[in-house]
């Protein structure tokens with residue numbers, strides 16, 4: 220993968236994270252999965268100035284397949300991301316998720332860990348961190364799913380877009396079930 224100037228990465232960090240950064244070092248990373256290379260390149264380590272939650276940032280860029288564009292990646296060093304290698308792993312996972320099917324059908328949160336529904340999984344049982352719905356549980360009935368999503372979105376928006384707790388979830392479900400009736404009564 221081609222390299223871009225350090226200054227370009229500094230600008231990318233400023234635009235992605237809103238702070239200035241000082242370059243510290245370049246670290247070669249070779250990430251393998253079952254002995255196959257999945258990522259190989261240089262990760263640039265920057266020190267952040269006055270960032271509220273991270274002191275370091277790991278940055279690189281790569282070409283975007285099928286286009287002339289470049290994608291800039293700037294991962295904050297926080298939580299389990301404590302090394303250039305961990306940053307690369309996190310970014311690989313994130314890009315895989317972004318490739319599709321990971322948007323919350325209720326609130327549009329774009330980065331669910333799994334698709335809400337697949338043929339194999341049924342529901343994922345993941346809880347959307349944005350609106351709080353749990354796929355495969357609160358929306359388990361096929362015939363009511365769209366209505367649950369619609370009501371859930373209304374309640375989420377009315378509550379100033381905070382995740383809905385269990386009491387709110389029960390209230391939404393009561394509304395849906397009452398307005399739709401059980402499937403055998405149709």
Ligand SMILES: [Zn+2]
Pocket residue numbers: 323324325326327328347348349350351352
């Ligand atoms: Zn959601």
